[in-house]
Amino acid sequence: MPTFYFQTFGCQMNVADSDLLAELLYRRGFRKAASHNDADLVVVNTCSVRHHAEQRALTRIREISKNKAAKKQVLWIIGCMAERLGESLEREIPGIDRVIGAKEIEHIDKTLDSYLRNCGAEEIVDPGTKPATTFIPVMRGCDNYCSYCIVPFVRGREHSVPANVVEERVKHAVEGGAKEVTLLGQNVNSYDDGACDFPDLCVRIHAVDKLKRIRFTTSHPKDCSEKLIKTIADLPKMCRHIHLPVQSGSTRILGLMNRKYTRDDYLRRINLIRKHIPGADITTDAMVGFPGETIDDFRETLSLFEEVRFTAAFMFAYSKRDQTQAAAMKETCTEKEKKARLSELIECQTGITRAYYDSMRGKNVQVLITERQKKKDRYWMGRDFGCRNVLVPCKRDISGTILNVGIAKSTGMTLVAERI
Numbered sequence: 166m167p168t169f170y171f172q173t174f175g176c177q178m179n180v181a182d183s184d185l186l187a188e189l190l191y192r193r194g195f196r197k198a199a200s201h202n203d204a205d206l207v208v209v210n211t212c213s214v215r216h217h218a219e220q221r222a223l224t225r226i227r228e229i230s231k232n233k234a235a236k237k238q239v240l241w242i243i244g245c246m247a248e249r250l251g252e253s254l255e256r257e258i259p260g261i262d263r264v265i266g267a268k269e270i271e272h273i274d275k276t277l278d279s280y281l282r283n284c285g286a287e288e289i290v291d292p293g294t295k296p297a298t299t300f301i302p303v304m305r306g307c308d309n310y311c312s313y314c315i316v317p318f319v320r321g322r323e324h325s326v327p328a329n330v331v332e333e334r335v336k337h338a339v340e341g342g343a344k345e346v347t348l349l350g351q352n353v354n355s356y357d358d359g360a361c362d363f364p365d366l367c368v369r370i371h372a373v374d375k376l377k378r379i380r381f382t383t384s385h386p387k388d389c390s391e392k393l394i395k396t397i398a399d400l401p402k403m404c405r406h407i408h409l410p411v412q413s414g415s416t417r418i419l420g421l422m423n424r425k426y427t428r429d430d431y432l433r434r435i436n437l438i439r440k441h442i443p444g445a446d447i448t449t450d451a452m453v454g455f456p457g458e459t460i461d462d463f464r465e466t467l468s469l470f471e472e473v474r475f476t477a478a479f480m481f482a483y484s485k486r487d488q489t490q491a492a493a494m495k496e497t498c499t500e501k502e503k504k505a506r507l508s509e510l511i512e513c514q515t516g517i518t519r520a521y522y523d524s525m526r527g528k529n530v531q532v533l534i535t536e537r538q539k540k541k542d543r544y545w546m547g548r549d550f551g552c553r554n555v556l557v558p559c560k561r562d563i564s565g566t567i568l569n570v571g572i573a574k575s576t577g578m579t580l581v582a583e584r585i
Contacts, residue, residue, distance in 0.1 A: 169195045170204035174222045175212025177382060178320075178349055179244055181300035182270045183210045186243070189277055201229060206239045211246035213315050216484040219246050223258075230260025241265060241280075248319040249487075268321045271305055295342035297535050297565035298378075303331050303366065304350035309385060311412075312423045312490035313455065313483060316351055323351070328361040328369055335373050344565060345378035345404075345533055346370070353381050354388035364396040371400045377567060378533060378550070380404045386411065387425045389434050391441075398441040405442055406476075406552040409434065410450035414469030415462035418455055423490065428469065435473050446476040446551035453510055454483040454503035456494035463506050470513050476521060476552055477578075478514045482507045515577075522553070522575035529571050530555065532582065534563050549580075557582045 169190050173183045186208065187197070198204035209226050212218040226242060233240050241263045242254055248266030255261045263280060265273065307316045308323040335346050348370070350356060356363035363381075370379055379402050384393075386409055397403045409431075413419050416427040438445055451466060470478070482503040485492050498506070530549040534557060538544040544556045545563055556579055557563070557570055570582035 167195050167205040168198035168203060169206040169208060170198045170201045171208045171210060172201065172225060173210040174218055174225075175210070175214065175245065177300050177347065178302065178305075178351070179210050179212060181302050181349055182244065182267070183208070184300065185270065186273060186277075189274055193277070193281060202232075202236070204238065206241065207233070208241045208243060211242060211244040213245035213249045213319055213486070215481060216486070222246055226254075226258055226261070230258050233260055239263075243267070243270060245315070245319040249315065267319050271302075297343060297533060298345040298347065299338045299343045300349050301331060301334050301338065301346050302326065302349045303353060303363075304356050307351035308355075309352060309425070310423060310490070312421065312494075313452070313486065315486040315489055318488045320351060323355065325350075325356050325358045327358045328366050331366065332369055332373065335370050335376065339373060339376050342565060344376070344567065345380065346376065348379065348381040350381075350383070352383065352385040352388060354384050354390070354393060362392075364390070364393045367393075367396050367400060367403060371402050376402060378402055378404055380406065382408045384409050386431050386434050391437055394437050394441045397445075404550055404552075405444065406446040406448070406550075407438055407442075408448045408450075408552075409438075411466075411469065411473075412450060412452050413455065413458070413462065414451075414466035415458070418458055418462050421457055421491075421494070422455060428465065432469075432472070444551075446553065447473065448477045448479075448552055449473075449475050450479045450481075451510065452481060452483050453506040454496075454498040456483070456491055456496050456498075458483075458498060463510075467510060467513055470510065470517070474517050474521070475514065477518050480507060480510050480514065519575070519577045522577060522580060525553070525572045525580055526574060527572065529569060530580075530582075531567055532557060532570055533567050534565065536564060537562075553580055554578070555580045555582055 171183045173179050201207045207229055209222060211222040229240055239262045240260055242261055243265040245267045247264045248268060251264060254264050304325040306321040306323040310317050338346055353363055356366055384407060389409060411431055412422055412424060414428055438447060453463060532547040532549055532555045534545045534547040536546050538546050538556060543558050545559055547555050549555055572580050573583045574581045
């Protein structure tokens with residue numbers, strides 16, 4: 166039987182796209198290879214959000230393309246970078262056999278057979294162990310056009326998956342062994358299938374039998390409504406974690422970013438979350454060095470981090486993306502200044518996260534076990550009902566179970582549970 170191997174860069178939507186394509190390949194008789202060296206079909210799923218992500222993917226593609234001929238492998242490049250660069254990728258790296266853009270992945274089942282002619286696959290293969298947690302895209306594309314972001318150009322306009330289709334996909338995942346689903350979209354808060362908004366969708370998914378937990382990402386602050394926050398508070402299966410990207414603590418910079426909210430607007434959303442969901446984990450994304458950012462603007466981001474005290478944050482320096490509005494703006498920060506500001510922000514958040522994790526010692530939490538920790542067979546990894554990663558020592562296979570454990574210590578970014 167032919168084999169495949171995926172290397173996925175980027176966000177959870179890319180992970181979901183890789184999972185979708187992998188399932189379609191299983192149905193066509195493929196099985197998963199242990200490494201890219203052993204695969205007949207190698208698929209690299211790419212990201213375009215930042216320059217660094219593209220460069221990492223390009224480096225990996227070149228490495229694979231150099232050796233594929235001797236192994237008689239087929240190399241596909243899919244995802245956002247594939248959408249952005251298109252056939253120019255094939256001209257730049259001749260070893261690429263097919264480029265499939267992000268917009269096509271949603272409908273790949275219609276064209277996949279023509280891409281797989283003469284591969285020899287016939288029978289359906291059982292993929293084996295099903296994951297305890299899985300991603301379910303509920304909408305694709307984005308209409309926000311933040312001035313720094315390339316997503317609307319590579320993912321297309323915003324459109325929602327009908328609620329009945331989402332519900333069936335969740336049921337299918339649960340029947341396959343999933344205990345937890347993450348509802349995905351570039352901005353899930355603006356979900357609307359014409360009859361159902363996102364809070365209504367959460368209520369509908371909550372009713373799926375045997376589903377234990379529901380997560381979602383990503384939320385745009387301008388659309389994070391009190392109705393959604395109250396819905397999360399009222400539904401026992403909804404995890405107490407909201408990822409709410411702020412990007413900057415400066416109202417002036419938020420305006421240049423076209424984020425459509427102010428610092429005060431954002432803080433009001435935080436206060437609503439704290440009011441209705443006490444103890445919720447709130448995480449965020451933040452960018453430093455955006456064109457026009459002064460040291461005072463950066464200090465406002467630092468002060469917002471100190472005020473909100475996020476559980477965790479994804480922090481990065483601005484990088485220019487072609488096609489975006491910000492690409493035409495004059496950069497005012499040197500690379501050295503960007504790195505210094507990013508380092509200071511990371512240091513600030515690391516201290517907050519470390520203190521928060523240290524405060525968890527001695528507390529009991531429920532952990533959904535998802536996988537064995539790499540390189541340390543005695544530990545299993547999982548997440549609590551918020552967003553905290555927990556290590557649980559156990560020799561036997563406990564994947565997919567939900568355990569009550571006591572927290573013994575913190576490594577700073579991970580909690581370690583008492584022995585079961």
